[in-house]
Amino acid sequence: MKQYTYMMLKPDAFQGNQPDAILKMMEDHGLCVESSQVVEVNMDVMKVLLEHYHQVIDDKGAVFNFPARLFHTFYFDGPHWIMPMKVSYTGSEDIIAYSRKLVGKTNPIEAAPGTIRGTFSHDNYDLADQENRLVNNVIHASDSIESAKRELEIWKMYLEK
Template identity: 80%
Template structure:
């Protein structure tokens, strides 16, 4: 049975043409990118990103200043592109667990060798906090089927 999830390349994935290597790694692990688009991060896209991350914003609370950090990370620093993706999988494992195992832990310094984040990011929470931004970990992967469905709906105009 074909399963679906949402993944998104973040701006730091577009440095040094890393995005092509990341996409190859995703495909080499048996995941299919059904729909994707490279999107310039404009103010309208920032509004969608705020909607996308609203649960994280609520969880972190006002003292973390997530919207400001998001803006600093996705709009001011580095390349100004993201790539929303509808991803499918027809293997035996749960797509969420399988894709998140490939992606690696959110904090790249904690990600296992061979994962996307360990391979393509040398950032850390500590460095990001010192620079008042979010951690540069190159990719987002939905953490549940419900999140994937919600995120696919949020980004449907780009898929």
């Protein structure tokens, strides 16, 4: 049975040949990018990103100031690109658990070798906090089927062909 999730390459993934290498790694693990688009982050895209991350914004609270860190990481000192992706998987494992295992831990220094973050990111929370930005961890992967459905809906304008 084909399963779907939402994934997104973040601005720091667009260095060197990382996008191609990341997509190849996903493909080598049986994940198929059904639709995607490379999008330059502008104010309209920032509005979508704010909607996408609204729960994180609420959870982190005013002191962490996620929106300011998001703007710093995804918008300022640009141009920056992201790549929203509708991803499918036909293997026997749950796509959410499978894709998140491949992606690795959110904090790249804790991500296992051979994971996407362990391979392509060398950032960490402490450095990001010192620089008042989000951690550069190259990729987002939905954390539940419900989140995947919500995120696919939010990003559908960039995923429909």
